[in-house]
Amino acid sequence: MATADQIKSLIRSHTNENSEQFYTIALQVAAHEARLGHGALAHDIKALVDRARKENRPVILQFPNELQGFVLSEEPTTPRSALVVPPALADRVDRVVKEHRQKDKLKSHGLAPRRRIMAVGPPGTGKTMTAHVLAHELRTPLHTIQVDRIVTKFMGETAAKLRQIFDLMYDVPGVYLFDEFDAIGGARTLDNDVGEMRRVLNAFLQFIEKDTSDSVIFCATNSPELLDQALFRRYDDVLHYTLPDEIERKRLIQNVLGSNLPKSVDWDEILSRSENLSHAEIDLACRDTLKHTILSGRESVDLETLRRMLDERKSRLGS
Numbered sequence: 001m002a003t004a005d006q007i008k009s010l011i012r013s014h015t016n017e018n019s020e021q022f023y024t025i026a027l028q029v030a031a032h033e034a035r036l037g038h039g040a041l042a043h044d045i046k047a048l049v050d051r052a053r054k055e056n057r058p059v060i061l062q063f064p065n066e067l068q069g070f071v072l073s074e075e076p077t078t079p080r081s082a083l084v085v086p087p088a089l090a091d092r093v094d095r096v097v098k099e100h101r102q103k104d105k106l107k108s109h110g111l112a113p114r115r116r117i118m119a120v121g122p123p124g125t126g127k128t129m130t131a132h133v134l135a136h137e138l139r140t141p142l143h144t145i146q147v148d149r150i151v152t153k154f155m156g157e158t159a160a161k162l163r164q165i166f167d168l169m170y171d172v173p174g175v176y177l178f179d180e181f182d183a184i185g186g187a188r189t190l191d192n193d194v195g196e197m198r199r200v201l202n203a204f205l206q207f208i209e210k211d212t213s214d215s216v217i218f219c220a221t222n223s224p225e226l227l228d229q230a231l232f233r234r235y236d237d238v239l240h241y242t243l244p245d246e247i248e249r250k251r252l253i254q255n256v257l258g259s260n261l262p263k264s265v266d267w268d269e270i271l272s273r274s275e276n277l278s279h280a281e282i283d284l285a286c287r288d289t290l291k292h293t294i295l296s297g298r299e300s301v302d303l304e305t306l307r308r309m310l311d312e313r314k315s316r317l318g319s
């Protein structure tokens with residue numbers, strides 16, 4: 001039987017709603033029972049604790065009702081290996097992960113992990129994907145804030161809505177992605193700018209400066225010219241994305257088509273056909289090729305189909 005002290009501690013942790021403490025004491029009871037030779041009981045208690053821990057994991061956070069639909073919460077599964085970027089950019093993404101994984105060590109030396117990240121670059125080059133990768137690698141939820149929709153919907157109350165999000169950030173650590181950030185970031189320089197948008201931007205800058213949470217704030221935009229220096233200064237890192245070079249294009253195609261590629265491939269030709277396409281467009285052309293291969297009952301990818309799909313994507317660009 002559990003000792004009198006253990007029973008009292010269990011009741012105390014229950015009334016204090018301290019579930020971690022409750023589980024710890026329950027496991028002590030299990031260990032105690034095991035020592036007394038009650039192996040089956042010890043095993044059952046441990047199994048109960050394991051199951052409860054799994055079920056009660058507080059992962060996805062509930063945003064206030066009026067923000068539902070403007071903030072999307074998920075648990076991404078995109079691994080770092082899927083992200084194809086130049087080595088220098090890859091190092092900077094890895095550095096964010098590394099610093100966060102060891103943030104306690106940094107904090108013990110009075111240092112903070114880099115958490116305010118600005119991603120800039122053309123469409124379909126991996127900005128949003130990087131936020132997914134970070135959340136997955138840090139085993140934390142990703143909350144995507146649809147800035148453009150908040151601005152359109154709430155107008156005069158935008159800053160107040162952003163404050164609510166920053167408050168939550170403090171309570172619930174995670175990766176917070178402010179997608180289409182130019183909706184507020186560009187406000188300072190737009191000709192038709194009204195005072196309201198400037199106020200929203202200034203409020204955002206204040207929130208970001210005052211924020212002391214453990215969350216990663218990831219802002220993404222494809223209009224660097226709209227973002228002024230005052231904004232860039234607030235970030236720990238500015239990640240620049242570009243269209244994929246030959247090495248990246250080859251890696252991307254190999255990643256998606258993998259063993260479905262034939263043994264011999266004329267890479268020069270495939271790579272020249274994919275020039276000027278974004279990662280996203282190449283990814284889609286590869287998936288279209290795969291679909292065609294599967295539906296036509298072939299074992300491996302027909303390179304002529306891949307060329308056609310790449311050309312099709314290119315023709316959409318009007319080039």
Ligand SMILES: Nc1ncnc2c1ncn2[C@@H]1O[C@H](COP(=O)(O)OP(=O)(O)OP(=O)(O)O)[C@@H](O)[C@H]1O
Nearest residue numbers: 082083084123124125126127128129222279280283
């Ligand atoms: N660097 C990359 N490596 C591998 N796949 C990529 C990369 N960039 C884009 N992709 C593929 O394209 C999809 C769309 O990319 P993503 O949403 O990250 O683009 P983005 O840079 O955020 O574009 P936008 O500016 O339009 O928001 C990804 O989900 C992924 O499948």
Ligand SMILES: [Mg+2]
Nearest residue numbers: 127128179220
């Ligand atoms: Mg994006």
